[in-house]
Amino acid sequence: MTKSKRSSGSPPEFFVDRCLGKSTPRDLSAADWTVHLVTDVFPADGQFTGDDVWVEYGLKQGWTLLCSLRTRRSAAR
Numbered sequence: 001m002t003k004s005k006r007s008s009g010s011p012p013e014f015f016v017d018r019c020l021g022k023s024t025p026r027d028l029s030a031a032d033w034t035v036h037l038v039t040d041v042f043p044a045d046g047q048f049t050g051d052d053v054w055v056e057y058g059l060k061q062g063w064t065l066l067c068s069l070r071t072r073r074s075a076a077r
Contacts, residue, residue: 015058017067018046024066036063 013034016025025035038046038054046054051067058065 012064013062015041015054015061015063015065017054017065019068020066036061 011033013036014025014028015036016028016038018037018039025037028035036058038049041057042049042054055065
């Protein structure tokens with residue numbers, strides 16, 4: 001299991017997949033949450049970055065991952 005960089009007392013930071021659009025990260029930021037976007041971390045807006053890569057990266061940072069399960073399930077077919 002990967003150890004999180006986030007301490008148990010600190011507020012969560014979110015790592016948002018591009019499939020959630022722009023409103024989800026905007027709303028979280030407006031509520032003073034820390035938001036990291038897959039599109040900001042990986043080249044080409046993360047379009048060619050596999051789910052396993054960005055998920056592992058986010059988990060190693062200790063971030064809470066936000067994505068659409070519906071999108072992930074359809075991609076697995």
